[in-house]
Amino acid sequence: MTKIEIQKLLSEQSKHLIGKDVCIKGWVRTKRGNKNVAFIAINDGSTINNIQVVADIEKFDEELLKNITTGACLSVNGILVESLGKGQSVEIIASVIEIYGIANPETYPLQKKGHSLEFLREIAHLRGRTNTFGAIFRMRHAMAFAIHKYFNDKGFFYWHSPLITASDAEGAGEMFRVTTLDMNNLPKTQDGKIDYNEDFFGRETSLTVSGQLEGELGAMSLGKIYTFGPTFRAENSNTPRHLSEFWMIEPEMAFYDLDDNMDLAEDFIKYLVSYALENCKDDVEFLNNMYDNSLIERLRFVVENKFVRLRYEEAINILQKSKQKFEFSVAWGTDLQSEHERYLVEKHFKCPVILIDYPREIKAFYMKQNDDGKTVRAMDVLFPTIGEIIGGSQREDNIEKLILRMQEVGIEPKDMDWYLDTRRFGSAPHSGFGLGFERLLLFVTGMSNIRDVIPFPRFPKNAIF
Numbered sequence: 058m059t060k061i062e063i064q065k066l067l068s069e070q071s072k073h074l075i076g077k078d079v080c081i082k083g084w085v086r087t088k089r090g091n092k093n094v095a096f097i098a099i100n101d102g103s104t105i106n107n108i109q110v111v112a113d114i115e116k117f118d119e120e121l122l123k124n125i126t127t128g129a130c131l132s133v134n135g136i137l138v139e140s141l142g143k144g145q146s147v148e149i150i151a152s153v154i155e156i157y158g159i160a161n162p163e164t165y166p167l168q169k170k171g172h173s174l175e176f177l178r179e180i181a182h183l184r185g186r187t188n189t190f191g192a193i194f195r196m197r198h199a200m201a202f203a204i205h206k207y208f209n210d211k212g213f214f215y216w217h218s219p220l221i222t223a224s225d226a227e228g229a230g231e232m233f234r235v236t237t238l239d240m241n242n243l244p245k246t247q248d249g250k251i252d253y254n255e256d257f258f259g260r261e262t263s264l265t266v267s268g269q270l271e272g273e274l275g276a277m278s279l280g281k282i283y284t285f286g287p288t289f290r291a292e293n294s295n296t297p298r299h300l301s302e303f304w305m306i307e308p309e310m311a312f313y314d315l316d317d318n319m320d321l322a323e324d325f326i327k328y329l330v331s332y333a334l335e336n337c338k339d340d341v342e343f344l345n346n347m348y349d350n351s352l353i354e355r356l357r358f359v360v361e362n363k364f365v366r367l368r369y370e371e372a373i374n375i376l377q378k379s380k381q382k383f384e385f386s387v388a389w390g391t392d393l394q395s396e397h398e399r400y401l402v403e404k405h406f407k408c409p410v411i412l413i414d415y416p417r418e419i420k421a422f423y424m425k426q427n428d429d430g431k432t433v434r435a436m437d438v439l440f441p442t443i444g445e446i447i448g449g450s451q452r453e454d455n456i457e458k459l460i461l462r463m464q465e466v467g468i469e470p471k472d473m474d475w476y477l478d479t480r481r482f483g484s485a486p487h488s489g490f491g492l493g494f495e496r497l498l499l500f501v502t503g504m505s506n507i508r509d510v511i512p513f514p515r516f517p518k519n520a521i522f
């Protein structure tokens with residue numbers, strides 16, 4: 058008999074199966090019962106909900122029943138019946154039970170009782186089997202799917218920027234080196250430096266911090282593209298919002314100015330959040346009830362309200378006038394800290410905010426310079442509980458200005474000749490942004506630590522699994 062997934066079995070479409078033989082496969086969540094009957098709750102990962110299997114003790118081997126413990130993997134055949142018990146619509150009266158794999162109760166770490174998120178982080182290889190992480194990782198999938206759907210429906214092309222690169226897109230020097238050189242016997246040049254000519258690619262290479270620069274080449278040829286892939290940052294940030302390996306979505310569009318860019322970013326996020334509300338109902342409700350009972354309200358609020366758009370300078374004024382005690386002081390020219398971003402969003406406007414026109418000194422070299430000679434056409438989208446969720450800009454399309462800016466920040470224009478060709482041949486106004494996938498997931502799941510929204514998190518001093 059072919060197996061059916063529990064999610065399908067519990068849905069309205071499976072009503073016609075009542076009274077029929079069905080087969081399910083999955084992992085035992087709990088077993089309880091009495092002398093005559095065992096109730097086994099089984100989950101196969103397809104939904105937050107379990108199916109209850111009812112086993113008549115007399116019909117089954119004692120040894121087999123003994124081995125049905127939390128975590129064991131089973132295949133069950135039986136008749137689907139309407140359930141009399143609370144909490145489930147249907148259940149299975151078992152006729153055949155096969156154990157695929159036992160899970161010794163003495164050593165299996167996920168027993169019934171609720172575990173802390175901290176403890177589960179230590180057993181990240183097993184935590185997908187809990188309700189919480191099942192919900193989070195199903196939502197991770199749903200958001201990834203929605204991202205591709207959104208862009209495909211809007212005529213964007215999925216563009217693959219390389220992961221191994223020789224350029225530091227953000228110019229922050231936070232890159233992981235990629236090399237095949239023998240660390241114990243490094244080849245040296247005559248002046249004693251490491252000789253990267255001997256390295257695999259014949260030059261210094263690293264893991265990318267952003268697919269943007271190559272994405273711009275896509276926009277300059279296909280018009281509208283987006284990347285969606287892993288990015289890597291060797292910044293020593295041990296915060297609940299930073300990962301060393303995270304996924305980023307970077308759309309890049311020819312003929313978009315900063316206003317078009319903001320419109321796209323706002324529409325995109327609203328689409329994703331409503332997608333989560335509509336398509337991940339059971340999981341969102343579970344997370345709302347278990348962790349954060351204002352989650353659904355917050356998601357709805359973001360979908361229904363227009364984001365505030367504000368110049369950096371105005372934000373600085375608001376922060377300086379506020380009576381709030383900040384850890385870091387605020388002055389024109391300083392980068393905003395997460396406490397400042399959250400004050401603007403959560404206390405002052407009580408609404409997502411898009412901040413634009415930042416001082417050029419605190420932003421990357423590729424951003425379009427404003428006529429005032431001190432600010433650039435940057436935009437950061439700031440979200441409640443998260444802070445910065447998106448960073449983007451209109452790009453500098455004037456080659457002279459771009460080269461000058463590169464020189465100012467110490468980038469050798471000759472090393473990025475390929476990038477400058479976009480401005481040299483048929484330059485066009487264009488814009489783009491980057492959405493941190495895990496920051497989005499923090500928002501839609503209501504989780505508060507970024508290490509809980511990616512299956513195997515990477516952060517300083519941690520690369521297990």
Ligand code: 4AD
Pocket residue numbers: 226227266267268269290298299300301303305307308445446447448449450489490491492493494495496
């Ligand atoms: O603001 P960032 O650094 O911008 C860029 O990388 C641009 N190249 C994007 C573009 O214009 N195409 O990063 C973009 C977003 C941030 O807003 C944040 O959501 C996320 O990426 N992000 C991180 N997420 C997790 N861990 C980290 N260490 C992150 N650094 C940035």
Ligand code: MG
Pocket residue numbers: 437445447448
């Ligand atoms: Mg940023």
